[in-house]
Amino acid sequence: MTSKQAAANTPSPISIAAKGYAVDSESTPFKLFNFERRMPAADDVVIRIHYCGICHSDIHQVYNEWHSSKYPMVPGHEITGVVEQVGSSVKGFRVGDHAGVGCMVDSCRKCATCKKDIEQVCGDLCLTYNSTELDKVTPTYGGYSNLITVKEHFVCKIPKNLPLDAAAPLLCAGITTYSPLRRYKVDKHTQLGIVGLGGLGHIGVKLGAAMGAHVTVISTSESKRDDAMKLGAKVFIVSKDDEQMKTVANSLDLIIDTVSAPHDVGPLLNLLKFEGVYCVVGAPTKPLEVGAFTLLMKRPTITGSGIGGMKETQEMLDFCGKHNITCDIEKIDATPETIKAAYDRTVKADVKYRFVLDILNAFK
Amino acid sequence: MTSKQAAANTPSPISIAAKGYAVDSESTPFKLFNFERRMPAADDVVIRIHYCGICHSDIHQVYNEWHSSKYPMVPGHEITGVVEQVGSSVKGFRVGDHAGVGCMVDSCRKCATCKKDIEQVCGDLCLTYNSTELDKVTPTYGGYSNLITVKEHFVCKIPKNLPLDAAAPLLCAGITTYSPLRRYKVDKHTQLGIVGLGGLGHIGVKLGAAMGAHVTVISTSESKRDDAMKLGAKVFIVSKDDEQMKTVANSLDLIIDTVSAPHDVGPLLNLLKFEGVYCVVGAPTKPLEVGAFTLLMKRPTITGSGIGGMKETQEMLDFCGKHNITCDIEKIDATPETIKAAYDRTVKADVKYRFVLDILNAFK
Numbered sequence: 001m002t003s004k005q006a007a008a009n010t011p012s013p014i015s016i017a018a019k020g021y022a023v024d025s026e027s028t029p030f031k032l033f034n035f036e037r038r039m040p041a042a043d044d045v046v047i048r049i050h051y052c053g054i055c056h057s058d059i060h061q062v063y064n065e066w067h068s069s070k071y072p073m074v075p076g077h078e079i080t081g082v083v084e085q086v087g088s089s090v091k092g093f094r095v096g097d098h099a100g101v102g103c104m105v106d107s108c109r110k111c112a113t114c115k116k117d118i119e120q121v122c123g124d125l126c127l128t129y130n131s132t133e134l135d136k137v138t139p140t141y142g143g144y145s146n147l148i149t150v151k152e153h154f155v156c157k158i159p160k161n162l163p164l165d166a167a168a169p170l171l172c173a174g175i176t177t178y179s180p181l182r183r184y185k186v187d188k189h190t191q192l193g194i195v196g197l198g199g200l201g202h203i204g205v206k207l208g209a210a211m212g213a214h215v216t217v218i219s220t221s222e223s224k225r226d227d228a229m230k231l232g233a234k235v236f237i238v239s240k241d242d243e244q245m246k247t248v249a250n251s252l253d254l255i256i257d258t259v260s261a262p263h264d265v266g267p268l269l270n271l272l273k274f275e276g277v278y279c280v281v282g283a284p285t286k287p288l289e290v291g292a293f294t295l296l297m298k299r300p301t302i303t304g305s306g307i308g309g310m311k312e313t314q315e316m317l318d319f320c321g322k323h324n325i326t327c328d329i330e331k332i333d334a335t336p337e338t339i340k341a342a343y344d345r346t347v348k349a350d351v352k353y354r355f356v357l358d359i360l361n362a363f364k
Numbered sequence: 365m366t367s368k369q370a371a372a373n374t375p376s377p378i379s380i381a382a383k384g385y386a387v388d389s390e391s392t393p394f395k396l397f398n399f400e401r402r403m404p405a406a407d408d409v410v411i412r413i414h415y416c417g418i419c420h421s422d423i424h425q426v427y428n429e430w431h432s433s434k435y436p437m438v439p440g441h442e443i444t445g446v447v448e449q450v451g452s453s454v455k456g457f458r459v460g461d462h463a464g465v466g467c468m469v470d471s472c473r474k475c476a477t478c479k480k481d482i483e484q485v486c487g488d489l490c491l492t493y494n495s496t497e498l499d500k501v502t503p504t505y506g507g508y509s510n511l512i513t514v515k516e517h518f519v520c521k522i523p524k525n526l527p528l529d530a531a532a533p534l535l536c537a538g539i540t541t542y543s544p545l546r547r548y549k550v551d552k553h554t555q556l557g558i559v560g561l562g563g564l565g566h567i568g569v570k571l572g573a574a575m576g577a578h579v580t581v582i583s584t585s586e587s588k589r590d591d592a593m594k595l596g597a598k599v600f601i602v603s604k605d606d607e608q609m610k611t612v613a614n615s616l617d618l619i620i621d622t623v624s625a626p627h628d629v630g631p632l633l634n635l636l637k638f639e640g641v642y643c644v645v646g647a648p649t650k651p652l653e654v655g656a657f658t659l660l661m662k663r664p665t666i667t668g669s670g671i672g673g674m675k676e677t678q679e680m681l682d683f684c685g686k687h688n689i690t691c692d693i694e695k696i697d698a699t700p701e702t703i704k705a706a707y708d709r710t711v712k713a714d715v716k717y718r719f720v721l722d723i724l725n726a727f728k
Binding site for chain 2: 121274290296301303304
């Protein structure tokens with residue numbers, strides 16, 4: 001084979017120039033990062049990113065707190081924007097459509113869980129950043145950037161009535177709480193507890209209330225009471241107040257625990273009815289500690305849930321469109337300094353309830 | 365009211381003289397204990413105890429390891445014997461019947477769980493020992509004794525084909541493993557794991573195999589391999605051997621964890637299929653530690669189970685009668701010294717697989 005023949009067999013080398021914000025290590029600041037996105041293959045969609053939410057897991061990854069960080073890293077997996085280009089076989093999107101990308105950009109599509117639309121646990125899952133494409137070599141870069149090329153299967157439609165900025169966190173925080181609410185068939189008969197009123201918790205309250213559940217918010221801080229009730233909760237209790245906790249003991253069908261900080265789940269498990277469900281959606285680095293007697297006497301289902309499959313994510317977005325649900329956000333300019341400041345405030349839980357970066361204006 | 369009238373209104377004070385072995389504190393040896401059982405009320409059955417199993421929880425209670433012991437204590441809740449007397453309204457038992465009593469002797473019979481035949485979680489539950497009757501005053505004394513008076517509802521029929529000695533541990537170890545096997549609908553399609561091959565584990569293997577499951581035993585000790593296979597397991601793996609553990613990774617539908625000693629459940633959870641069930645039936649004093657990522661990615665049901673309701677206990681005994689299942693036991697004389705020696709060996713897991721006290725001969 002001549003070099004000319006080889007060149008003819010090689011896919012077009014032309015790529016799309018992209019820019020974003022990256023960190024080079026766990027201890028260096030964000031900086032402008034020039035890189036390339038692939039030209040769209042037949043089944044690809046290219047999205048001009050308008051907004052990207054700041055998820056607490058971005059912070060864990062940037063600072064290598066999960067000990068699996070790869071650099072340079074462009075974080076961001078709560079992405080909304082507008083379709084700029086589509087591959088030849090793309091059926092579901094047209095240029096100008098509102099589109100979203102969440103935590104994953106590819107999977108094997110062949111395994112048992114992929115076939116069941118639970119792509120998020122595929123062994124070959126390609127995360128949106130700090131991961132690689134299916135070739136296990138090409139790094140993936142996230143949504144703190146102006147453009148992204150993604151397989152159509154992993155792109156969601158954002159209902160036209162939802163603003164792109166406040167819809168962005170639905171792609172992670174939204175689906176993370178929606179999925180277990182559906183898995184455990186929440187409806188008007190459900191006594192639902194939401195532990196923690198942050199990025200995940202506040203949208204969990206909205207979704208649970210929209211499904212008709214009687215929502216109880218359990219928080220460490222009395223200061224969250226008014227917000228909880230405005231978001232749709234019927235009851236608010238402070239977890240450190242034993243008397244308040246007693247009023248809800250043995251009454252909840254399902255608790256969604258959204259807290260990422262280490263915390264004692266023992267008193268929270270007491271709030272469950274016999275055979276109630278306790279679902280962890282936060283990711284504390286310290287293991288949960290569960291007493292054997294609670295397991296023996298309460299017979300709870302203790303489980304967890306991470307994001308959701310693509311079909312369910314679209315279902316969640318359609319549900320939010322129907323009920324006009326978005327996240328409560330603080331929209332901020334996207335610069336290395338503003339991102340750092342937002343991270344510092346997120347770590348202190350000082351945000352109502354999600355920072356969203358104005359990506360479009362940052363890279364104009 | 366005169367004292368004569370009062371006496372006329374008081375139930376007959378006549379009681380039944382009973383004897384047993386009791387401890388007076390967590391640090392004193394067993395001694396002969398003379399006490400009284402109530403005369404049978406209309407709905408009572410009096411049983412001449414023939415055999416009583418030694419459950420690991422007897423040891424925890426005698427030594428006050430759960431910090432709730434009351435003395436004097438007559439332990440024992442794996443009781444079999446022969447009906448000696450019945451109250452006037454008793455329908456299900458006749459003098460001479462083979463009968464069994466497990467961990468509980470009364471409950472409110474009115475609450476939601478009692479009505480669902482899950483008496484074991486009733487808030488007013490009366491345990492067979494180290495507890496009180498419904499009056500919250502009268503202490504209950506267990507099966508290391510010659511006679512017991514029990515409400516008919518809490519007495520089980522022992523199938524005639526089962527020997528009373530080897531059937532005794534079914535009343536606790538048997539129902540403790542049977543209940544979750546039924547709750548999670550074990551059948552010939554089930555990949556079942558049993559962690560620990562002791563009193564609970566060995567009967568769990570027999571029951572699971574009789575239900576048609578493909579049973580894998582996970583043990584810390586290679587020395588249990590032959591027994592596991594003889595009891596009905598198809599696969600045996602040593603939990604400390606990473607290579608053996610890998611061969612079973614992500615393959616089990618249900619794991620019953622029978623281990624009472626503190627142990628790391630992380631590697632055991634890895635053996636579950638996606639959304640598999642991990643059910644704790646042992647009672648380690650140290651809490652279980654469960655990593656959040658396992659919960660998020662595996663979406664397991666982590667739960668527990670303690671004994672079972674009366675209806676289910678009878679169902680278990682009938683199942684064992686049909687399949688001719690009893691426990692593998694070491695039958696021993698019942699003296700303060702032999703009980704102490706059996707406790708010491710049980711703590712060292714040096715018993716195949718349950719000690720059963722020969723009560724009838726001890727108190728002849």
